[in-house]
Amino acid sequence: MNESERAVGDRHRLTFDAFCDTHHRTWTGFAAARLGDPGAAHGAVELAKGRVWQEWPRILREQFPAFQAWTILKEEVGAALLRRTMNGEPPPSPAHVPLWVCAVRAAAERAGDLPETAADHWQLYAALRGLSERRHDVVLLRHLLGLTDRQIADCLATTEANVRSTAAQALDRLAAALGVRNRERR
CATH class of the missing domain: 1.10.10.10 (Winged helix-like DNA-binding domain superfamily/Winged helix DNA-binding domain)
Known part of the structure; x- marks a missing residue:
C-alpha cells in the first residue's frame, strides 16, 4: 500500500467513525426497541457497523448514506430476531408490552x-x-x-x-x- 492509498484509507476511517458516532444513539435505540435485549441490540449494531464499513466506499457515493446504513441495520435486527426463532427461543408473550x-x-x-x-x-x-x-x-x-x-x-x-x-x-x-x-x- 502506498502513501496515497493509506491517506485515503485513513480519511475513510475518520468519516466512517464520525458517521457511526452521529448515528449510534439512533441505531442502538432502534435495535433495543425491536430486540428488547441490550446485549442483542449491541450485537446487531456492531454487525451492522461491520457491514457498513465493508461497503463504506460505495455508501459514501450514495445520495443518502444514512439510509443505506439504516437498511443494513434493519437487516441485522431482522437477522437477530430470526436467529432467536431458529435457536428455539420463544417469541415475546403477546401479553408482554415492551x-x-x-x-x-x-x-x-x-x-x-x-x-x-x-x-x-x-x-x-x-x-x-x-x-x-x-x-x-x-x-x-x-x-x-x-x-x-x-x-x-x-x-x-x-x-x-x-x-x-x-x-x-x-x-x-x-x-x-x-x-x-x-x-x-x-
Whole structure:
C-alpha cells in the first residue's frame, strides 16, 4: 500500500467513525426497541457497523448514506430476531408490552399528537405492530428516540414534509385503533 492509498484509507476511517458516532444513539435505540435485549441490540449494531464499513466506499457515493446504513441495520435486527426463532427461543408473550411502548405513548401524549385514552398499553402495542414499516419507524424515531423531522428524513432518505405526513397518518391510525374519534391535528 502506498502513501496515497493509506491517506485515503485513513480519511475513510475518520468519516466512517464520525458517521457511526452521529448515528449510534439512533441505531442502538432502534435495535433495543425491536430486540428488547441490550446485549442483542449491541450485537446487531456492531454487525451492522461491520457491514457498513465493508461497503463504506460505495455508501459514501450514495445520495443518502444514512439510509443505506439504516437498511443494513434493519437487516441485522431482522437477522437477530430470526436467529432467536431458529435457536428455539420463544417469541415475546403477546401479553408482554415492551417498556418502549409506554415511552412512545407518553411522548405522543405530551406532544399532543395522541390524546389520552382509556386504551391500555397492550392495545397501543398491538396498534403499533399493525402500522406499516415506514410508519412504525417514524413513530419510533420521533416519539421514542426524540429525533427531529430533519434527522428522521436523513435516516429514511425522504423529505421532512414526508416525515410529517407519515407521522400524521401513523397517529391517525393509532388513534383509530385506540378508539379515539376525530384526532386533532397539530
